[in-house]
Amino acid sequence: QVHLQESGPGLVKPSETLSLTCTVSGGSVNNNIFYWSWIRQPPGKGLEWIGYVHYSGNINYNPSLKSRLAISVDTSKNQFFLKLNSVTAADTAVYYCVRAYRTGTFRPLDIWGQGTLVTVS
Amino acid sequence: AMQMTQSPSSLSAFVGDRVTITCRAGQDIGKDLSWYQQKPGKAPKLLIYAASTLQSGVPSRFSGSGSGTDFTLTIRSLQPEDSATYYCLQEFNYPCTFGQGTRLEIK
Numbered sequence: 001q002v003h004l005q006e007s008g009p010g011l012v013k014p015s016e017t018l019s020l021t022c023t024v025s026g027g028s029v030n031n032n033i034f035y036w037s038w039i040r041q042p043p044g045k046g047l048e049w050i051g052y053v054h055y056s057g058n059i060n061y062n063p064s065l066k067s068r069l070a071i072s073v074d075t076s077k078n079q080f081f082l083k084l085n086s087v088t089a090a091d092t093a094v095y096y097c098v099r100a101y102r103t104g105t106f107r108p109l110d111i112w113g114q115g116t117l118v119t120v121s
Numbered sequence: 122a123m124q125m126t127q128s129p130s131s132l133s134a135f136v137g138d139r140v141t142i143t144c145r146a147g148q149d150i151g152k153d154l155s156w157y158q159q160k161p162g163k164a165p166k167l168l169i170y171a172a173s174t175l176q177s178g179v180p181s182r183f184s185g186s187g188s189g190t191d192f193t194l195t196i197r198s199l200q201p202e203d204s205a206t207y208y209c210l211q212e213f214n215y216p217c218t219f220g221q222g223t224r225l226e227i228k
Contacts, residue, residue, distance in 0.1 A: 039165075047157075047165065047208055049217040062216040064122070096164055100212075107212055108155045108170035115164050 002027035004097050004113035012091075012120050018084040022097030022113060029078050030055050035100040035107055036073060036080040040093040041115075048093075052100060053080055087120045094118075123147045125211055127220030134199055135228050142194045142223045144209035149189045153213035156185055156194045159222075160205045168207075169194065201227050 008020035022036070029036060038050040051061040053071045061069050065084065073080040084091060095118055099111040124147045134140050144154065152172035157165035167176045169185035172192055182197045196203055204227045209220040 046222050047210075047219040049210075049219065051216075060215050062122075064216070104171070106153060106155075106171045108167050108176070109157070109165075109210070110167050110176065112164035112166070 002099065002111050004099060004111055006095060006097050006113045006116040008116065008118070010117060010119060012087055012118060014088055014120055015086055018082070018087050018091060018118055018120070020082040020095055020097070020116065020118070022080050022082075024078045024080070024099075028075075029073055029080060030075045032056075033102045035102070036071075037098040037100050037109065038071060038082045039096045039098050039109070039112075041096070042090075042093045043117075050082065050095075089120050092118065092120045122216050123150075123211060123214050123218050125209055125218050125220040127209055127223055129223060130221065131224040131226070133226040133228055136199055136201060138199045139195065139197045140199060140225065142207055142209075142225075144187075144192045144194070144220050146190045146192070146211055146213075148214075150211050150213035152188045153211060154185075154187070154192050155210045155212070156183075157208045157210065158203075158205045159208065165208065196225075199227060203227060 037052040155170040159165040
């Protein structure tokens with residue numbers, strides 16, 4: 001049973017860097033069919049796709065965040081990471097780490113972490 | 122970014138009813154659409170991918186259809202536990218984009 005768990009500070013000051021870690025257990029990040037993703041959800045609002053990283057180093061970012069964003073993976077620790085710099089109150093959200101898996105030409109988001117609320121204040 | 126227009130934004134139905142939620146893509150996305158269910162305080166859960174493929178473990182009363190720009194999530198024989206917010210997601214174009222959500226209330 002694969003499990004994803006987010007960790008990191010719950011409170012970040014404006015203009016500073018939001019850093020989150022996702023620890024993957026019960027499976028390996030080192031697998032060609034998986035894409036390790038971040039999704040966020042501001043309180044009371046909808047879902048926003050942030051981006052993904054593949055163990056090979058292939059990354060894809062939401063252009064709306066790209067200039068402030070870095071997503072990376074550490075296969076030795078079975079973790080992947082999110083860094084978002086120069087944060088503002090608009091970055092306050094529940095951040096989810098999520099596994100997408102490639103099946104044919106599709107990449108559904110099949111396993112989600114429980115989410116972690118990050119408040120910028 | 123491609124806009125995904127989901128409707129209705131909310132609906133209310135009785136146990137046993139059949140409900141339909143629609144999602145319209147800003148351009149042809151083939152069948153590259155998935156549906157998610159989110160209950161309050163919980164992470165979303167994958168219901169359907171590739172427009173109509175039921176994710177393992179999801180009850181068969183959930184079904185999806187459509188291709189191109191117009192997609193539908195249907196829930197037959199509504200159950201109390203189906204009360205949730207439902208989102209569509211397109212992954213045809215990056216950035217992936219979600220619909221704005223449909224809140225389903227069970228009367």
